[in-house]
Amino acid sequence: MNTKVGEVFRTRVLSGVVIAFLSLGLLILCHIIPLLLPLLVSLLVVQGLLEFYLPFKNKGVFPSKYLGIFFALLLVWQTYFGLEEYLSLNLILMFTLIPIFQFIKSGKLPDFIALGVTCLGVLYLGLLPSFFLKIRNLLGSINYLIFLIFVTWSGDTFAYFTGKLRGRRKLIALISPNKTIEGSLGGILFTIITALLLGEMGRYFGYLEITWVKASDYLILGLLIAVVGQIGDLYQSAWKRYLGMKDSGNLIPEHGGILDRIDSILFAAPLFYYYFLWLSP
Structure with missing residues (x-):
């Protein structure tokens, strides 16, 4: 070597x-401070999404990273507070509001490639990490x-x-x-x-x-x-x-x-x- x-x-x-x-x-x-787990998961989500979104600029794609982070964190905290029944509403709002914000910001037609990357990031680094909380909730x-x-x-x-x-x-x-x-x-x-x-x-x-x-x-x-x-x-x-x-x-x-x-x-x-x-x- x-x-x-x-x-x-x-x-x-x-x-x-x-x-x-x-x-x-x-x-x-986290045994002592139950609130610490969702806080740690939230930090992972934010850092993970920044790592996921930013390199797409090399392909000329610019995801709505702040909205993606918002909706991903919303998934995490919905899980923590036991509000999983609102998951569908969260996803509907995500698919609806992100194109609207894109249009308002640029004055152009929404970039649906960027929308797809944004939503993929939310599912990958919002939905999947929320299972860390679901595991603790289920198994106690x-x-x-x-x-x-x-x-x-x-x-x-x-x-x-x-x-x-x-x-x-x-x-x-x-x-x-x-x-x-x-x-x-x-x-x-x-x-x-x-x-x-x-x-x-x-x-x-x-x-x-x-x-x-x-x-x-x-x-x-x-x-x-x-x-x-x-x-x-x-x-x-x-x-x-x-x-x-x-x-x-x-x-x-x-x-x-x-x-x-x-x-x-x-x-x-x-x-x-x-x-x-x-x-x-």
Whole structure:
């Protein structure tokens, strides 16, 4: 390993460790201060949407970023206050008001490409993050959200290192030339193992309180989280390739932006929520 590669590796590992401990500390603090979780999700939404919207200017597309942020935050706080029945109204207002504001601002016909990008951002980074709150509301504990995040991140991490060490065959070169089949399989395997270990430890020590969840459920959840998480990763990779970017930002050294860290979790969260919603006795 040459000096530059070694320095990049050390920075990536150090950044990952700091993010993991900071995330764990903040999530544990959400036990004490329930309002902290929607505030943290709101910060993720704002930063994520800025990373999502701003690069489109390279394609000559200018989304209504402030309106997108407003409607995305509205989804998050609707969820926090248990007002999900107004979700449809929120979406109707979004599709109606954004073109009106575009027309008033420019005096021209609405830019429907920019409208599509704006609305996609709201769904991607407003609707999906709201499931972090729905998971806590449904299961009555922040511990299941901690479980989801760290299981997903463990799979991402092991997929990265497996791909670096053993990767030979490209997974989908058109979307992500650095991802390999070996890395993908390694990530899936380690996600399943991590889900089983954390699940059984949580059940033994009483951190995961739902009694009907068995070891087989954690195996299934591990597999589903791994597969859907990798789809989320590829989704964001396709977005970056379309815009000619390597990372969504530079907020986190050697990791990129916020989107680079939460892309897998965004897709895994709805699946995790509906698994418990549909299969609970």
